[in-house]
Amino acid sequence: MSNYHLTHLKQLEAEAIFVMREVAAQFERPALLFSGGKDSIVMVHLAQKAFWPAKIPFPLLHVDTGHNFVETLDFRDEMAQRVGANIIVRYVQDSINKGTAVEEKGPNPSRNMLQTVTLLEAIEEFKFDACFGGGRRDEEKARAKERFFSHRDEFGQWDPKNQRPELWNLFNGKKQVGEHFRVFPISNWTEMDVWQYIALENIPIPSIYFTHQREVVDRRGTLLAKSDFITLMGEEKYETKTIRFRTIGDMTCTGAVESAANSLDEIIREVASARQTERGTRADDKRSDAAMEDRKKQGYF
Amino acid sequence: MDKNTVDLDNYLSMDLLRFTTAGSVDDGKSTLIGRLLYDSKSIFEDQLEAIEEASHRKGKEYVDLSLLTDGLRAEREQGITIDVAYRYFATPKRKFIIADTPGHIQYTRNMVTGASTANLAIILIDARNGVIEQTCRHSIIASLLQIKHVVVCVNKMDLVNFSQQVFEDIKAEYLAFAKNLSVKDIHFLPISALMGDNVVDRSINTPWYSGKTLMETLETVNIDQDYNFTDGRFPVQYVIRPHSEQYHDFRGYAGRVEGGVFKPGDEVVVLPSGLKTKIAAIESMNGKMEEAFPPMSVTMTLENDIDISRGDMLVKADNQPKVGQEIELMICWLNEKKMVPGGKYVIKHTTKEARCIVKEVKYKVNISNLEEIHDNKEIGLNDIGRVLIKTTAPLFYDSYSVNRSTGSLILVDEFTNETVGAGMII
Structure with a gap:
């Protein structure tokens, strides 16, 4: 019997660190897409570990829709400062003002699709040749076939039928001028792995992941937080509930769950007994059966 | 539920x-x-x-x-x-x-x-x-x-x-x-x-x-022995130089352990230079570590200042990989464009990149019964065959049956950049 044994979390960590170092070695201008959500927080933590004692050798890039939770933005700035990383913020509002993106109509216009425009503009502005994303294959079926190194053409598009085979741990980041890669170091992690790792490593996360009182409106089963970006329809009204967020995205499409979970242990227990997928709280995925596949083809995260 | x-x-x-x-x-x-x-x-x-x-x-x-x-x-x-x-x-x-x-x-x-x-x-x-x-x-x-x-x-x-x-x-x-x-x-x-x-x-x-x-x-199922814990192999992936006040002279070699067990104080040989030194420390953000083994991603510091870069490999002095430029492999072809005998490809092997030429197709394998096919040596999509390649630089390798990491490589098309072949070294 061997004493040389790594737990599943340590194996996943080692794999993610290997992928991050591979990007730092193979590309000239990488960036880490940072949203302030738990997956990208774990990514920043992994990047710190990968390059310690040096600082993270690439900037963090946040595409700000203008519809973020204020707690997320505060956390973003605090974290960037704590880890000594350079953070670049680009605003969807600027793309709208320029006319490259057009606001949706309706009672809760989503800027989810518009992020793609701003993201591709930022990639072009800074000539990023590889962008780390916190996407996981367990999240959604279009992501289940995603590579670690995902090739994007000069329009930023993903072509699911023409992906490069990925064997062993040999990652091919070769590309033509103008093309770039999206890289997903935590591809093999599940929602549960992320929470367990946050607990194991004691990683700080924004307060809105824990239970709190908030005014929400129940829209077709999704509990949306009160904000300036939502217009009440018909009989709808805000009610104060004890909730927390299981994922963090735009206020217009991120649903809360009723929960009293006040610690990581309680969250892990809740995730373990959850009866709905994590993205079940995301109105953006409910728009159609292939919503994610379509968005990814256009250059989404 | x-x-x-x-x-x-x-x-x-x-x-x-x-x-x-x-x-x-x-x-x-x-x-x-x-x-x-x-x-x-x-x-x-x-x-x-x-x-x-x-x-x-x-x-x-x-x-x-x-x-x-x-x-x-x-x-x-x-x-x-x-x-x-x-x-x-x-x-x-x-x-x-x-x-x-x-x-x-x-x-x-x-x-x-x-x-x-x-x-x-x-x-x-x-x-x-x-x-x-x-x-x-x-x-x-x-x-x-x-x-x-x-x-x-x-x-x-x-x-x-x-x-x-x-x-x-x-x-x-x-x-x-x-x-x-x-x-x-x-x-x-x-x-x-x-x-x-x-x-x-x-x-x-x-x-x-x-x-x-x-x-x-x-x-x-007992998977404890699925990694090779015998033959010390550490391909250098990335060199970490903080250039900071606190870590002014720090020079760390980052990579993943692909074989064997490494401990501080172990004597290691750097390939390809052949220079010997000792492991000073195995570093991590959570403190120094006592040992490193597959598939850990770690950072090592060495006792001597030696010029080492990505693609080099740290190994144990008494247990070294093969070093060579003419290598036989079983190859699985992954691309619609057939393999070109005499063709040149980029290869990726551990953290090293080089170019190679396909010198000879020995035979093709019938993958339904393992029989060798000698009368048709054309290797196209989904074919598996035994080939001889020559590389532009020496590779530090083991047989794939001994070590899946140091025994595997991929071929990349120089023009389309696609991954076209998967090779397992004999």
Whole structure:
């Protein structure tokens, strides 16, 4: 019997660190897409570990829709400062003002699709040749076939039928001028792995992941937080509930769950007994059966 | 579905098993995966509702668990699986990663890709048909890719009245075929993926079978020795130089341990220079470490200041890899554009990149029976053959059968940048 044994979390960590170092070695201008959500927080933590004692050798890039939770933005700035990383913020509002993106109509216009425009503009502005994303294959079926190194053409598009085979741990980041890669170091992690790792490593996360009182409106089963970006329809009204967020995205499409979970242990227990997928709280995925596949083809995260 | 009985500290000792499944449309592969996910309570209500609704719409009398592995719209439109899909589930003992690959001969590329990182392969046999050509093909690929453990599931036992004789005959037939393969650890199970017999729950229909269920097998297969802990191999991936006040002279060599065990104080040789030094420390953000072994990603500092860069390798002085430029490999071709004899390709091997020329095709392999084909040496998409390459720079390598990391490489087309070949060094 061997004493040389790594737990599943340590194996996943080692794999993610290997992928991050591979990007730092193979590309000239990488960036880490940072949203302030738990997956990208774990990514920043992994990047710190990968390059310690040096600082993270690439900037963090946040595409700000203008519809973020204020707690997320505060956390973003605090974290960037704590880890000594350079953070670049680009605003969807600027793309709208320029006319490259057009606001949706309706009672809760989503800027989810518009992020793609701003993201591709930022990639072009800074000539990023590889962008780390916190996407996981367990999240959604279009992501289940995603590579670690995902090739994007000069329009930023993903072509699911023409992906490069990925064997062993040999990652091919070769590309033509103008093309770039999206890289997903935590591809093999599940929602549960992320929470367990946050607990194991004691990683700080924004307060809105824990239970709190908030005014929400129940829209077709999704509990949306009160904000300036939502217009009440018909009989709808805000009610104060004890909730927390299981994922963090735009206020217009991120649903809360009723929960009293006040610690990581309680969250892990809740995730373990959850009866709905994590993205079940995301109105953006409910728009159609292939919503994610379509968005990814256009250059989404 | 009650998952509240989870022990919260379990995850601190769980390990990880990667397995591959290959099969055709009819052999019940999707149903089996659906069953594993469903019976291990890895399916959420919204997913279950979606497939219940789809099963009903398609006029099925039962919930069609195979719909759980339904892929991209592009695939649904064509009614085929194009690609390797990765799926996840966990029990209190292990986390599992499934590389789910289509099994048709046209998808050898996908099977090889899925198998390249797997500890274990599930081979499905339809109890009514016994060992067929496709069974042999899957097994040969598993063997070529050096998968250590194979679980042969004799499926659809419900359609042969759970007959022990049928099961024993198939087992004998498979063993006769498998004696030429390199897989040592083979398990046989009588199952019905559709009905759930011996998948997660023990079947009352097979009183003559006293072995483990599939889930028990997956949970208990011993994978402790799947990595090579003998031959010290540390390919340098990235050099860390903080240039900070606190770490002014720090020069760390980052990489993943691909073989053996390294400890501070160990004497190491740097390839290709051949210079000797000692490991000063194994560093991490959480403090210095006492040892490093596969598959850990670590950072080492050395006692002497030696010029070392990405693609170099730290090894033990008394146990060195082969060093050479003329290398024989089994290659699996992954691209529509055929391999060009005499053609030049970029190769990636460990953290090293070089170029190579294909000097000779020795033979092609019939992947249904392992026979060598000498009269047609053209290597096209999904073909496997034995070739000789010459590289522009020396590689530090081991035989693939000894070390999957230092024994594998990929070929990249210089013009399209596509990954076109997967090589396993003889």
